[in-house]
Amino acid sequence: MKSEAVDKTIVVDGVNISYRTSGPVNDRLPLVLVHGTAGNIDSHFGFLFPMMAFRQRVIGINLADPGTETIAIEQFVAQVSAVINAEVPDGAVTLLGYSMGAPIAAKTAHTLGTKVANLILVAGYMKTDTHQKLRGHIWLSLYKEGNPLLKNFMSFNAFSPFHMRSRSLEDMLAGTAKMNVTPFLAKQAELNTRIDVLAECEELQARTLVVGLSDDFSCPKHHSKAMFGTIIHASYTEIATGHAVVHERPAELFYHVNRFCNDPECYPVGKVVPAPKP
Amino acid sequence: MIIDKKIVIIGAGFTGLGTAIKLLKAGQDDFVILERRPDVGGVWLDNNYPGIACDVPSHFYSFSFRLKPDWSKIQSPGGEIQEYLRECAEEEGVMPFIRFNTDMVESRWDATAKYWVIKTSHDTYRCKFLLTGAGHLADEFMPDIAGLDTFPGDVFHSARWDHSIDLNGKRIGVVGSGASAIQIVPEMQKIASELVVFQRSAPYMNIRNDHAYTDAEKRTFERNPEVLEHLRAWIFWFGEEQYAQRRMVPKYIEDAKNVAMAHMENQVADPELRKKLTPTYQIGCKRRLSSSSYYPAVASPNVTVEATALARIEGSKVYGTSGNSYEVDALVFATGFEAVRMPFTKRVFNAEGVSLDEHWDTGMQALDAIAVAGYPNLFVIYGPNTGLGSNSAVYVIEAQVDYVISALEYLEQNQLSVFDAKPAAEEQFMDHIHDVAEGTVWLDGGCRSWYVDERSGRLTVIWPDFPHIFREELSKFRPSVYELSA
Incomplete structure (x- = not known):
């Protein structure tokens, strides 16, 4: 069961993209992980990556600042596509995108066609709506004025009230203080205000598991429900957390990802699969 | 006196009572529970030392089919858990099926008649299926101290x-x-x-996050079952993490x-x-x-x-x-229990007269953590590779009870009466267990613990994977890994 992780880089449009591979090659399709806003392999997949790598091959990507003034989603799609093509030249993959990584993954699946046989979209969205535009407006305004409350605002939107209730205000603020707000993050926040992959989702053919989060204030679950309705071969399940499912309940996310990777038929197309009752 | 029953269950703790409740719900009432003590509760009856309490939150250390909104504390005292089990037994109609103060002295498989013969401190029973619910913590371990x-x-x-x-x-x-x-x-x-x-x-020790629930909190759980289920799920997935x-x-x-x-x-x-x-x-x-x-x-x-x-x-x-x-x-x-070599195994014999303890001379093992090749129609619940390092034992017990119910249903539907684990399937299952166990802290953590059998160096008490994988893989009878006959 032991598996050493290997860190690698690839150059895309003149920028170094770092990624990590681990896990045994077996009859499961390699799982490719695309993180969300403000994340990377360690911060968003610190649980999922190593735990899945005990069961199968996993490839995690650290999205990189392409160096342009603003980011086009196509630039991130190029980064993800390059890693997939380099690491899995033959055969198909399961592609997982979390948060901002979800529309990137959806668009990548559309671009790569049958190369992405299975798709997992966690806390994703297809098109930025007014709720998210307002959140983005507040985010960018706080950033431009250098307001320290920006980190608190991020934390407030990331975690569910239930999760916060089990911690003190001091704990929450201490966790918030560790966040790193960079120009690259600001570019991601700006990109989030103008996402639109609806047309691509309408044409997707990949077998897709959509995971909505019941207390998500960043990407409320109606976005996931819409993805479930839009993507032809989609199934849906829900986890009772805020947006930061990767921190609040990483094991329940693992449960769904592992089951889907092992046998997508556990999630019948067009069906809502209820959360397991322990 | 010889009494015939379809199923005999040893022990009236979580396993025995959980099995009985599910059997009754499935319409099966041809069974008896043999309990050596005068009351239900198993480990929670035996252990009543000052300060005893569970270290798993009570809202998860309880049956999924009998939630209790009014647990007194996050982690309840042992006596309250024993009372909960008695309440389960009484309200689910299990008490009439329990023979208290009845010690299982010897169980032998009769290959000709195809039943188990169970001698007790009172009567002798004959049954098609024997289910042991003694668990890892049934018999205390006393070190041999000179003087x-x-x-x-x-x-x-x-x-x-x-x-x-x-x-x-x-x-x-x-x-x-x-x-x-x-x-x-x-x-x-x-x-x-x-x-x-x-x-x-x-x-290693963590702070004990515990407090008494207020009446208002208990009413909140009672009036909003979904709040209780949400809390239960939260506890479970935290444990899984x-x-x-x-x-x-x-x-x-x-x-x-x-x-x-x-x-x-x-x-x-x-x-x-x-x-x-x-x-x-x-x-x-x-x-x-x-x-x-x-x-x-x-x-x-x-x-x-x-x-x-x-x-x-x-x-x-x-x-x-x-x-x-x-x-x-x-x-x-306070030296723990005979978890690695559970004493009841010295009392269970196959058709050749070999005790389970002798059979397991290099460590206990069971197909799907429940059945032993050469010991037909025996379900060992909460035996080999069922202990959890990170979640509630009741969760595993419920999965195993579901396995038993599905086995009985399958046999009945197919007019079969005997199952016996295929030796090759048992070995294959154990190879898988030991592969998964490699690299875990239980084997590589540099300690000597009761999770590992010193005779083989193998992890025999603990389930080495996520607990939810146990339920995913081991809560349903798999006919293909058994020899089946009428």
Whole structure:
């Protein structure tokens, strides 16, 4: 069961993209992980990556600042596509995108066609709506004025009230203080205000598991429900957390990802699969 | 007198009662539960020492099909759990099926007649299916200490607490520093004139997040069942997350260790005592404990931590392996249970007269953690590879009960009456278990624990994967891995 992780880089449009591979090659399709806003392999997949790598091959990507003034989603799609093509030249993959990584993954699946046989979209969205535009407006305004409350605002939107209730205000603020707000993050926040992959989702053919989060204030679950309705071969399940499912309940996310990777038929197309009752 | 039953269940703890309730719900009532004690509760009846409580939150340490909105605390006292089990037995109509004060003396498979013959302290039973629900914590373990017979004072095991003995003002020795000891020691510290704790190895310990539920909270659970289910799920998935630490993912190991060490340093000021209380193995290799009162207790002036095992006894003088000696008036052995070689296995024989204990001479093992090749129609519940390092035992027991029910249904639907694990399938299953166990903290954590069978070095008590994988894979009978006959 032991598996050493290997860190690698690839150059895309003149920028170094770092990624990590681990896990045994077996009859499961390699799982490719695309993180969300403000994340990377360690911060968003610190649980999922190593735990899945005990069961199968996993490839995690650290999205990189392409160096342009603003980011086009196509630039991130190029980064993800390059890693997939380099690491899995033959055969198909399961592609997982979390948060901002979800529309990137959806668009990548559309671009790569049958190369992405299975798709997992966690806390994703297809098109930025007014709720998210307002959140983005507040985010960018706080950033431009250098307001320290920006980190608190991020934390407030990331975690569910239930999760916060089990911690003190001091704990929450201490966790918030560790966040790193960079120009690259600001570019991601700006990109989030103008996402639109609806047309691509309408044409997707990949077998897709959509995971909505019941207390998500960043990407409320109606976005996931819409993805479930839009993507032809989609199934849906829900986890009772805020947006930061990767921190609040990483094991329940693992449960769904592992089951889907092992046998997508556990999630019948067009069906809502209820959360397991322990 | 010989009594015929379809199913005989040994033990009226969580396993026996859970099975009985599910059998009744499935319309099966041709069974009996043999219970050696005068009441239900199993481990929660036997263990009633001062301070006993569960270290899993009660809203998850309970049957999924019998939630209890009014648990008194997050982690309830042992007596309340035993009362819960009695309430389950009474309200689900199980009590008439229990034969109390009835000890299973011997069970033998009759290959010709195709039934089990079970001799008890009263009657003899014949049954098609035998189900053992003795569990890992049914029989106490007493170390063989030289000179114990010379000790003039009171001696008992934590699972056989003698409440008739007044320990107030006495010099007390507690042997052990595991899950029972860390609950007993704070209580003994309050009443002992002097207390010495024999600690073979120091445990890792977290703060005990516990409080009494208010009446309002209990009503909230009662009036909003979904709130209770949400809490239950939250507890479960938090426990599942802890598996990453058992899997030795470095970040999780470091985080867990930091939390435990910070707890100790917050509560223990003396550097010498801290040194004694600092474990020398990887966190999770032995059971992680939780207590907010243990460290303050052992830091009290009337307590000495002897950081070695109890070695020998000369009269009222007890010696650690360090050579240090202490005069004590009473000795409490909090030395755990016969989990690796469960004593009931000496009483279960196959058709050739080989006991399960002999059969498992290099360590216990079972196909799907429930069936043993050569021992037809036997379900061993909460036996090999069923212990959890990071979640509730009741969760595993329920999965195994579902396996039993599905097996009985399959056999009935297909007019079959005998199942026997295919030896090759059992070996294949065990190879898988041992593959998964490699690299876990239980094997690579640098400790000596009761999870590992010393005869083989294999992990035989613990389920080495996520608990939810146990339920995914092992809650349904798999006909293809059994020899089946009419």
